Amino acid sequence: MNFQHCTIVGIGLLGGSLALDLRRHYPEIIITGIARRQATLDEASLIRHGKELVFNRLSLNLEDAADADLVVLCTPVQTIIQQLAALAKLLKPGAVVTDVGSAKRAVMNAAVTVLPPTVHFIGGHPMAGSDRAGLIFAVPDLFVDASWALCIPPGHEEAAAKLAEVIQTLGAHPVIIDAASHDAIVALTSHLPHVVAAALVKIVLSHEEVMPFLAGGFRDTTRIAAGNPPMWRDIILTNRDQVISALNLMIAELTTWRDVVRSGDAPHLEALLTTACDQREQLNK
């Protein structure tokens, strides 16, 4: 194993699932869990893999990340940025720090600005999660077959390779990408769908009489709208310019569809539907 002591800051769905997998794949590793609430630590103290406790140490203090050689920040993205500043004074030289935040430019900028050059920050973003938040939903193998974006600042390639090896051991696929490209892409694939699902919920579920008419399609389309509001507020505002661009694209696209429907142009409408159907079917393969 490339790391002897991993500290996970924020032990909810992602942090908890990561801890489960690390304990399973690396029985000898020391895992410290840091959380904001004692109730989370109490819950975490009971989690085992087989007979072994998953967490060797649990703490409410970020200072207890000082002795780790791998720190994984699994907190909301604005919290990550604040915690990087606090960690700057604590971490030992050679420590590798990564995160799982859904917006990467702001995190990379913060890391470059506040961390000493002796600490290796590699931005991370696993394409895994759910609309359920909290340690209670943590599961093994959450990252199997998921892409895991890595943003690697120049000069930190060796640390990134060590981290990528761990990620592959968990069954995920490292995808090396620059922070700006990452943020533009996830604005489309993740942040826009979240806002669209939330907006759809808001205009449809405000009418009591619709309830008997909600079938599986509506449930699927809006499932992600149940995601944790403060976390999503952070993500959206941290990636604000790209989310605005994505929303403008969506508004323009829906306006096109409305105009085609209004025109009654059946072949044009069928062509639009067929393109979308074909593209979506590709994902089922």
Added chain:
Amino acid sequence: MNFQHCTIVGIGLLGGSLALDLRRHYPEIIITGIARRQATLDEASLIRHGKELVFNRLSLNLEDAADADLVVLCTPVQTIIQQLAALAKLLKPGAVVTDVGSAKRAVMNAAVTVLPPTVHFIGGHPMAGSDRAGLIFAVPDLFVDASWALCIPPGHEEAAAKLAEVIQTLGAHPVIIDAASHDAIVALTSHLPHVVAAALVKIVLSHEEVMPFLAGGFRDTTRIAAGNPPMWRDIILTNRDQVISALNLMIAELTTWRDVVRSGDAPHLEALLTTACDQREQLNK
């Protein structure tokens, strides 16, 4: 059983699933299946419930609906309207006709206009289905716990009660509603989500580089976009005014969200997300 001979016109996902359930719940009923393509009839001729064939008779000719006392039209909604005209000359007095179309005003108007008063037309719309089309996806119990909208023209209450009894036997819940209310509601709960999912697919999946970044949330949100394009073209254009209203609501809602994101007003954005989260969580209960 209230009916001795049921003819199902259009034996795809809905018509096929309906036939399976009728055979199971009413072993003595005669079931005729009518389809446009011989290949569908060939496939249908092999379907059994236990040892019994589901279909007693299969035909390519709508004329073979003449001797049924219950006719269920499971074709696309514009086809339903055409078939009502053709059936008008064929059906025996007292026959009950229903459909499963997703837009009800146009169907009810056609029925009232073309059918003789001796035939009972009850508009129907089960809230069941999937993004998969075709007889191959037909399953038993598709309608269990689903709402099944019924539009009952004055004077046809007795026929409607006989039909509702069958629907309840299949495990579904009849919901009596007027056609205009139905069309306004499903524009929001079904037709709008379809267009939104299709528009989202179109702007996101046009970029090859997004592929590694598509997680479960995007798949859920866009699943329905894989639905049958000609069927959806028909539904949308048949319910055109209500779909336009729903799209205008959605465009206005997304514009509000974009403006809040642009303003950077974190409490306002969190309030919007929290409302949507709370409303969506209600559906999980």
